[in-house]
Amino acid sequence: MEDAQEELDSVEAELEMVEVQVAELLQKQTELTSRKNALLRQLEGATSSSSSAKSAKSPGASPSMSKQEMQRYDGTGFQWSKSVEQNLKDTFRLSTFRPLQLRAINLTMSGRDLFLVMPTGRGKSLCYQLPAVCSKGSSLVVTPLVSLMEDQIMYLKSIDVAAVMLNASSSREHAKTVMAGMTESKCPFKLLYVTPEKIAKSKLLMSRLEKAYKADQLSRITVDEVHCCSQWGHDFRPDYKLLGILKRQFPKVPLIGLTATATSSVLKDCEKILCVSQTVTLTASFNRTNLYYEVRIKDCDNDASINDIASLIKTRYKDQSGIVYVFSQKDAEAVASELQKRDISASAYHANMDPEDKSQVHRKWTTNKIRVIVATVAFGMGIDKPDVRFVVHHTISKSIENYYQESGRAGRDGRPADCIVYYGFSDIFRISTMVVMENVGQKKLLTMVDYCQSVDRCRRSLMAVHFDEVWDNKGCGQMCDTCRHANDYVTVDITQHARQVVQILELAVTNDEKLTPLKLVEAWMGKGPAKRRKMIQMTLLSRPQVEAVIVQLLLKSYLGEDFSFTPYATYFYLKLGPKAALLKNNSHSVSVKMKSTEGRSASDTSAAEANDPEVDQTPDHVALDNGCPPQLKQKQLKEQKNMSRTHGKNKEQELKHGPGGSRESVTAAHVVEVDVEINTVNDDGASRPVRPCSKRKSNTPQKARRNPCTNVALVDAHRGAGSLSRASLISDTAAEELCELRSYYSKQLRRINYISHECLAQPAASGVLACIREPLRSLRLPRRVTIAQTARSLWTRVSGRRKLLHR
């Protein structure tokens, strides 16, 4: 009976694994099919496309429209062409069309329903404003934000195009005049901007529109930010759901939907909601070649990230305009005030501000009286400042689409601009609780996390997947941090780490306990109740590494999300994910790519600086181990030392092989760096003291440090073959010194390892302390100085030296 039960358990476990694998394969199949379709579309487009912009008919493209016919819409042989050209020049004061603009204008002028997907700043507005000017009567424009309407009306007024708006704050008088004008044979305005709420709630407006339609005075319906219709879109607005009434009531009026970001499934959904069929979709490439994308690891100490941002603004973006996006209104106030304290002219902007204050901040920023706006996402749609040189995200966005749109406010003038996102562990869960009620909110957030966590894939390629665009990495032109530092990562086996994490969560389940991400991190790092500490295998990974592993396990579904709700708050917990069971299988392994232990030394240059030899290319933020900032690393070291005192046994295990005996474990590299700095001994055994840092610092010519390109050495050329780190650009002197230090460390390590093994073989000298003490004794240590003191003082000197070398 017992045997049968055992076998049953094992079969059930195996079945569970098979189910997970089947689910995985099905997911892979869906992804591959979608990729295949995108590739097919691209191949199809390649044969006909004549412009640099990609034109796609799907989804919902008119099956009856051939490619030749589509190309016809790029021409100027239409009855309206003369008026269109004349107004382009005379009214809009533009000389030529940008890609897809003329095609879109001709399609809508010919009465086709159209979706136009075009990146921010490429000129979508012209595609409905110019047709409005060239058509009889007026065009209805549905816009999600009043501020956006105001901007557009201000602009149209400046070029003498009559435009009006109706929203909740419009006076009765104004509404009356506008509604009367709608049906006049000579309508006094060309564009009427309304909010979706107005369409949903104002019966009077609908009846006036009906009259205008019957009088042939309603020329076009424009739905701006059309993705807001779909709850799969990133900015779903419930009132957009009701816009289907427009096409139902006015079927002969052409509709044009505009968006910068919408996947094919979102557009399909929009079609249904807006009651349009046979829609032509024009999609311009999402790629903005002038934008440089970068991800930086956010220090858990908020001050460090603020300092980093402030230093960027004061150096790289001196006297330039930019936006810092933050998570909450409170953050907006706090970050703005911190930047002000650092002498940066910054102002907060968020939805809870007085409308007048908001307009004032916006105006001051537009006229360069304020350089930086620290804003929540309330500051967004409709920003048309051309010279925004940087968009920094103090907190990650809730999805790639949101990030693309928010960061896309940079560089609208076509000149180089930077989009930098600060990625922090705790932010993931803050956002997670916010998007929990959104359809696929978690999935989208995890894709954004994946974007940030990725160390080897082109940032643009990760975005391309979201826009169903086939992407060739060469198209990036090294305008993202991963392409620029292409080989700056290592593949690490984290199987044993994963098992430890799963074990902690299993224990929590047994104890009927829920673990927040922070609790899980702390438990794994040996903090928390003593009872629990005894039962789990704690890790000696550094805090950023622990966080990185946990995030990877979440992304790979070994962990899952769990929420609990109270009337006042939502709490996030981590639980075992669908793939956790796979870790029971000894042959299952999990590996991830991480930044190489040495990080990168080459400057992380911005878009503007990349090709400018005059600009100081010294990095403002040198990524050390896995992107951990220097001060944080010191903290880790302290923590690691403390832990090693209380948990010698665990340390022994990880010191030798990493938690599971894997030589390639993340820990191994760390232990080498932390514990082995003793005394300088040459090959011949002669003692050679480490020279004081200050001397060597002054030896490095200022000029050479400022412009490494003029005097560089490839450190890897001096390094041993097994080195994990990649080529780093530093001065000759620094390279030489680093090389000496490295060879010294490795010799000492070999020596210690060798003697440690000997010690381990002797039963009397067992235990990690003995193993370390013995070899250290055999080294030349100053008298009356303890091993710990020596190690600590040497570590301080060496790490000081390393910092100087990296500067």
Ligand SMILES: Nc1ncnc2c1ncn2[C@H]1C[C@H](O)[C@@H](COP(=O)(O)OP(=O)(O)OP(=O)(O)O)O1
């Ligand atoms: N054909 C053109 N030639 C030169 N400039 C143009 C042309 N079309 C538009 N622009 C300018 C006008 C604006 O300053 C800028 C951005 O146009 P706009 O229509 O506001 O972009 P958009 O609507 O695609 O961006 P968003 O998605 O942010 O609203 O480009």
